[in-house]
Amino acid sequence: MTEIYLDNSATTRPYREIIELINRVQAETYGNPSSMHKKGLEAEKLIGEARRQVAAFFSNRESEIVFTSGGTEANNLAIKGAAYRNRRRGGHLVTTSIEHPSVLNCFRFLEQEGFSVTYLPVDEHGLVNPGDLKNLVGKETTLVSIMHVNSEIGSIQPLGEIGQLIKKANPDVLFHIDAVQSFARLPLKLKEWSSDMISCSAHKIHGPRGAGSLWIKEGTLLQPLIHGGGQEKEIRPGTENTAAIAGFGLAVRLANGNLRQKTESLTNLKLSFYNEIQKSGVLFTVNGPTPEDGAPHILNLSFPGLKAELLLHSLEEQGIYVSAGSACHSRRPDPSHVLKAIGLSGARLESALRFSFSTLNTEDEVVYAAHKTAEVVRELSSMLKNKQLPDWR
DSSP: OOOEEOBTTTOOOOOHHHHHHHHHHHHHOOSOTTOSSHHHHHHHHHHHHHHHHHHTTTTSOGGGEEEESSHHHHHHHHHHHHHHHTTTTOOEEEEETTOOHHHHHHHHHHHHTTOEEEEEOOOTTSOOOGGGGTTTOOTTEEEEEOOSBOTTTOOBOOHHHHHHHHHHHOTTOEEEEEOTTTBTTBOOOHHHHTOSEEEEESTTTTOOTTOEEEEEOTTOOOOOSSOOSSGGGGTSOSOOOHHHHHHHHHHHHHHHTTHHHHHHHHHHHHHHHHHHHHHHTOOOEEOSSOTTTSOTTEEEEEOTTSOHHHHHHHHHHTTEEOBSSOTTTTTSSSOOHHHHHTTOOHHHHHTEEEEEOOTTSOHHHHHHHHHHHHHHHHHHHHHHHTTOOOOOO
16 A cells, blocks of 8 residues: 655654664763763764754854753743743733744743743644734743644744834843744744744754753843753753764754755645645645645645544555644543634534655655545535444544
């Protein structure tokens, strides 16, 4: 059976050379990077090289890169670390209603700690209104956290305008950006965004699980969430995951050379899939931004009348792997908070599928997947009329 993986927003398949590098590091460069002997120095050198590779995507200042276990830890460190460190200046925090759970749950926790949190609404395309920040950011505001690309619908926030409004209202407010879904897929415009912290993850860019980073602008102070040795400038102590960090660095280097070409390739794959579905004549709606306006790799569609879980498993039988939402909450029975925030309800909410693409996909694959998706929708719609739908519970 042909296997076509279209769930790349959840995770990506590691490049072969990254797997080989990780295996080699595990077998040969197994020393503790803090050790003074040769094995330790070899491991430390690998981490230093990876830090340079990640820093090349940001400011080229290696000192501004802190390695974490992934995007979730990077978000926690940025949000909680900034909130606690600046609590004396104020306790007002701002985020949006469609953030990743690793961001939203941080703010919900901080509310229990006595902080005041404002959750910005979004429109039907998943975009915040930058003007909402004009009168919202004040003297008590210490942190604003807004994602670059939404992982479920692919909306791209106008971070340049948002960052300028934040700093104009209060220059001392820290601006954190969750760039897990956009890193190495879209350009990161640090100065234009007026950003102070940016979170990234390795496994979204064909690197390994277990590695991520937080870019922290020089002069930005955070409260560490854990305490231990002096690793990562004491902001994130603990023995480094050398193999995963080395794999992360290589993934970044492989992405950094031809970013524009990769972005164009992803956009073409997404539009090819969308156009084929459109030509098939099956009933569907686009959720969030238009295919032309959204992120290059994410397309969220609803097929009213059918259940997302049924569609997902039917496509899986055809060797096509997609998602019914963010992997961090797709196993829960409750509907997606993102889709609800953009106004979806009823049949559109229940039938939403996310198709997310990678440069490892081919044009032939996405065209085939679109045809099979239309075929499955027709078949299930016919079975629905005859009350013969399978039960996937």
